Amino acid sequence: MNNSKIKAVMSEVAAEAAERDEMIHCIAIALLASKNIFILGDTGQAKSYCINGFRKHITDAKQFERIMSKQTDEEQLFGRLDLSSIIPGNMPSNELSKDVSYSVKLNEVKKAYAQYEIDGKTESLEKAQRLVKELGDIKEIICAIKEIEPKVITTGKIPDSHIVFLDEIFKSNDGILNSLLTALNERVYTNEGQTMKIPTISFFAASNEIPDFSEPENEILKPLYDRFDLKIVTEYVKEKDNRQAILKQKQQSALKSNNTMITLNELYAMQNEVKLVKVPNSINEIMDDILCALRRKDIHISDRKFFNYTPIVQAAAYIRGSDTVSVEDLMILKNYFWTTPSEIETISDVLKEICDNPIKKRIDDLIAMADEAFEDFMANSENNRAFGKVRNELMRVYADLQNIECASEDDRNKIEDACTQLESISKKVYEKKNFTIVPLSETYAQQI
Secondary structure, three states: OOOHHHHHHHHHHHOOOOOOHHHHHHHHHHHHHOOOEEEEOOOOOOHHHHHHHHHOOEEOOOEEEEEOOOOOOHHHHHOEEOHHHOOOOOOOHHHHOOOHHHHHHHHHHHHHHHHHHHHOOHHHHHHHHHHHHHHHHHHHHHHHHOOOOOOEEOOOOHHHOOEEEEEOHHHOOHHHHHHHHHHHHHOEEEEOOEEEEOOOOEEEEEEOOOOOOOOHHHHHHHHHHHOOOEEEEOOOOOOHHHHHHHHHHHHOOOOOOOOOOEEHHHHHHHHHHHHOOEOOHHHHHHHHHHHHHHHHOOOOOOHHHHHOOHHHHHHHHHHHOOOEOOHHHHHHHHHOOOOOHHHHHHHHHHHHHHHHOHHHHHHHHHHHHHHHHHHHHHHOOOOHHHHHHHHHHHHHHHHHHHOOOOOOHHHHHHHHHHHHHHHHHHHHHHHHHOOOOOOHHHHHHHHO
8 A cells, every 4th residue: 555645745735725634635535536526615715726736746647627607618618529520521630540541641741742841853842742632532532431420629628637627616507517417427528429438537626605506596506516525615714823834834935846746647556556445344334323323313315425435435544544444534424425514513423423432332322222112012012012023123133232343342341231231121021021031142042
């Protein structure tokens, strides 16, 4: 695992922008996991500064940047139609060059003209002219027998770029939204019936506001917003010492250089290493607890969102220098799960509560389920089916407790205490019905 360069770049960018560590961390994760990132904040909060500062450290990567407006059209983002590809009897030069006969004859023309430039003889010029006519005849034949589909010139545009930054993203007009959506989500672009793959690793976007999607005129922007996996909210620099440090830095006349550079191939290699970071089953169990806890607090998390969390936490573990995801890496999901800024605090609280002591939280949740099942039984104890129902639920909880993965002696003790508590609940159930007590441990042992 070679994460030293990405961490060095993070440090260098952070040194030039106060109180932007969280945003810089998310930028790094977006690049390592090939995710899109949206940054929300007022003007003058170094949003573009940090994005551009990080991008400058990535060499070989083609980059595209545009400040969006209602006047921004599709050609400015994705390229323009090559008119030569739709003129009858014509063909773009790059297509003609693919024909061997044409290429050979074109080289003969170049050599003949080069000779004329050297000797200035009439016969050399006449030879070049004759070869040009032959070249034209070959071109005419090629255009007559080969069908050429319309071509789009994408050089220097999004379909030609590895990193894309769209500032003021919500000022995009309706005409280009569909193309933006497929580019962000599927990394493809379609024009004149031609679909091309886009090599973009990450799309970065920034805005000083999130539209009110409940308003009819803004509904069309909601899918665009949903295409951004990671989201950050910035604020003005709070601490005086940090403001003073940045002031002094900007007042220095010395030009700063980017000391650490990452090539595109190095970034691809890092991405491959990120994919190898292991995600233990215990992490998936904790993630399920997090999902349920968030939904209980009315935080909408779609199945698509939940099932695609893995690359984010793998990248977080990679930056940390680990080949295995741990609970601390799940904290990055506070920048993944929220839809509106008002949800951030709730999501952060849930993550902290569960990730600080995930074993205890899982045990507490299981015991709460057992208590709820017992209360339901007591309310319906005269019904014989109630006994079977509570017994099955207690058995399920007992099995879940036994299957919790834990490494520390303290956690194992907590599980044993919970099992004892569960046996006590089960005993009360049997006593209520005057049945012979069968410990949960015995039933579980028979089942495995």
